[in-house]
Amino acid sequence: MSGRIAHLADVRGGYALEADAVVVGSGAGGAMAAANLARAGMDVVVVEAGPQVRPDDMTRDGPAFLSKYYWEGGLRMLLGSGAYPTMSGRCLGGSTVVNSAIFFRLPDWVRQAWIDEAGLSGLAGPELDAAYDRIFTRLKVAPTPMHVMGRKNLVTRDVLDRVGVPNKPLPRAVDGCIGSGDCLTGCRQGAKQSVDRSVLPEAVDHGARVMTCSQVERILFEDGRAVGVEGDVVDLDGWQKVGRFSVRAPRVFLAAGALHTPVLMQRSGVRLGGRVGGTFAAHISGLALGILPDDVRPWEGATQGWGGFSPEVQGLKFEALWGPTALIAAEWGGLGRDLSQMLQDVRRAAMVVMVYRAKTKGSVRATRSGMPDARLWIPPEEIHVVARQVHKLTAAFLDMGAEYVFTGVKGLPDRIRTIDEASGLLSNRLRGRHMTMTANHVFCSCPMDARADHGVVDPEGRVHGVPGLWISDASVFPSPSAVNPQATVMALSDLISRRAADLSLLDA
Ligand SMILES: Cc1cc2nc3c(=O)[nH]c(=O)nc-3n(C[C@H](O)[C@H](O)[C@H](O)COP(=O)(O)OP(=O)(O)OC[C@H]3O[C@@H](n4cnc5c(N)ncnc54)[C@H](O)[C@@H]3O)c2cc1C
Ligand code: SF4
Structure with a gap:
């Protein structure tokens, strides 16, 4: 039986x-x-x-694209220690599309922490590695080739060389690519290889109906x-409601x-004594954007093609990054003359960002309108860890002849031209509210834990005490992954759904 993808015109009247x-x-x-359950013969x-985003819908006009295909138009914020944008895709394929x-x-040390702290002994065996192997092969994971680097990625290489x-x-x-x-x-x-292109087609081939x-x-x-x-x-x-739907099934993922x-759990009355949404976490981040003497043309080259792990701070990773210029401009700020100067300088810009597995506290609560109200609290000492690395990146950019460096840290000059002007980055008075950061790696809001009175799901992804209900997304991470999370989201979901469908955890 072959399934199908139903679009707005097909579902408008409800179903x-x-x-x-x-x-x-x-x-x-x-x-x-969906792919595993359908492959096992279930009607999914x-x-x-x-909606589905087709190539023709994709535009370099960042604000226009975000307003349609990101939740809350890409303007969602985490509040708490500061106000940090957090982005996620609202389209077929979710955040993997964007x-x-x-x-x-x-990393092994995080895997061991999950085993020790959440009792996930099942992650010690070969099953998790087999899941990664399947996913990496299917999604054709490989190092970014040199011919698509563009100069911005190579600038990141040179900056990181200088930082050691x-x-x-x-x-x-x-x-x-x-x-x-x-x-x-x-x-x-x-x-x-976003999942709408790489994984969902298999689910549809096995009969899944995608609404x-x-x-x-x-x-x-x-x-x-x-x-x-x-x-x-x-x-x-996503603004207008045009119909109602229901799907009845003995298994809800x-x-x-x-x-x-x-939010869905809370709105449905499943709170598990406040544990649902009570342990939200996100990687925190920092950035340095250098204006070099000659053209970089940062819009050329793979979006994020180069990076490395800090040998000094465990769980801290550096990456090249560029995005739609309108979005970078929004982060950079400035109006009038400042903005026009920035637009002139942008062709000479290169940006290095970091993601860091800080010890944060967070929560997610449903608002009345059914949207998430997410909070993230970052202890000052973790902010200092990030700021010190931003200082090193700034020094490296200046050492490479950058005319100036932008860090987004409030209280510092917008254009840092000498390393003395960056000394505020070493201050112990820096707090979360001073930092410019985006938190796109979000997890841990319904963590997996072997103990029935801890966490939200058991090691097989079943919600503690609620038969028929599984969770198979980034919510179930017991703690932050320290690396980009998609591969692990997919690997855990692969194991959870294979178990639920009685498929082998080791075979292809
Ligand atoms: C800009 C950006 C860059 C990133 N870069 C990387 C990267 O390079 N590598 C990496 O590993 N990770 C990256 N991530 C993170 C990664 O994409 C996510 O960790 C991963 O996609 C999370 O998977 P998920 O299934 O939990 O959520 P998602 O992939 O976000 O999927 C959730 C889906 O649920 C849908 N949904 C939500 N609420 C409802 C509802 N009420 N009813 C029906 N549907 C609903 C959403 O529309 C969405 O399609 C990035 C994220 C962003 C936003
Ligand atoms: S950088 Fe590569 S993967 Fe990203 S949008 Fe361009 S072609 Fe696609």
Whole structure:
């Protein structure tokens, strides 16, 4: 039996379906679960809030693209120690459509922490490695080739050499990347192996029905058991409700991402004593943007092609990055003369960012309108760790002849021209509110834990004490991954759904 992808025109009037399993969300975790459940012969329905994004819908106009295909138009913020943008895709394939496709396995030390601290002894065996092997092969993960680096990635190499960080081309899940640098607004080229292209087609081939523009509002229960979901059919932008839908199924898989999955649980009355959404976490970040003496043309070359791990701070990683210039400008700030100067300088710009597994505290709570209200608290000492690395990057850029460096740290000059002007980065008075950072790696809001009175799901992804309900997305990380999370989201979802479908954990 072959399935299909249903678009707004197909679902506009609403619908009521029955299936063996319903999967909420079609991103990294949801696609993987749908493919396995369908392959095992189950009748699967995937419900996805966003529409399908086709190559023709992809535009370099960042704000226009974000407003349609990112949640809250790309303007969602984490509040707490500061106000930090946090982005996630609202489209078929979820955030995998808009990310940079960097793929890393969980480092051994984090894997060991998950085993020790959350009792996940099952992660010690060969099953997790087999899952990574399958995923890396299927998504064609390979180091970014030199011919698509563009100068910006090579500037990152030179900066990291100066800082003393071992560095190399980043492994990415792409096939035929031409280095257009457009990853954050999709991939018109069709090179990025986002799950809408790489995994969902397999689910559809095995009969899965994929319902787009279908935003789940709550989980349905009967006698304490999850038996389906219901929600609204929404228009392409997600603003208007144009119908109602329900899907009844004895297996409900939540994969709406680390912000929306806990919200769905809370709105459905599953709180587990405050543990649902009570342990949210995100990687924190920092940046240095250098204006070099000659052209870099940062819009050329793979979006994030080069990087390296800090030998000094465990869990801190450096990466090249560029995005739509309008978005960089928004982060850079400035109006009038400042903005016009920035636009003149941008062709000479290169940016190095970092992601860091800081010890943060966070939470996600459902607002009345059903959106996540996420908070992140970052202790000052972790801010100081990031700021000191920003200082090193700034010194390296200046050493390479940069005219000035922008760090986004409040209280510092916007244009740092000498290393003395960067001394504020070494201050112990820096706090979260001073930092410019984006937190796109979000997780841990419904963590996996072997103990029934800890965490939210058991080692097989089943919600503690709620039969019929699984979670298979980034929510289940027991703690931050320290590396880009997509590969691990997919690997955990692969294991969770294979177990639920009685498929081998080791074979292809
Ligand atoms: C700009 C950006 C760059 C990134 N770069 C990288 C990278 O290079 N490498 C990497 O490893 N990671 C990267 N990440 C992170 C990575 O994309 C995520 O960790 C991963 O996609 C999370 O998978 P998920 O299944 O939990 O959520 P998602 O992939 O976000 O999927 C969740 C899906 O659920 C849908 N949904 C939400 N609520 C509902 C609802 N109520 N009803 C129906 N559907 C719903 C969403 O629309 C979405 O499609 C990046 C993220 C962003 C935003
Ligand atoms: S850099 Fe361009 S071609 Fe390469 S994966 Fe990203 S969007 Fe696609």
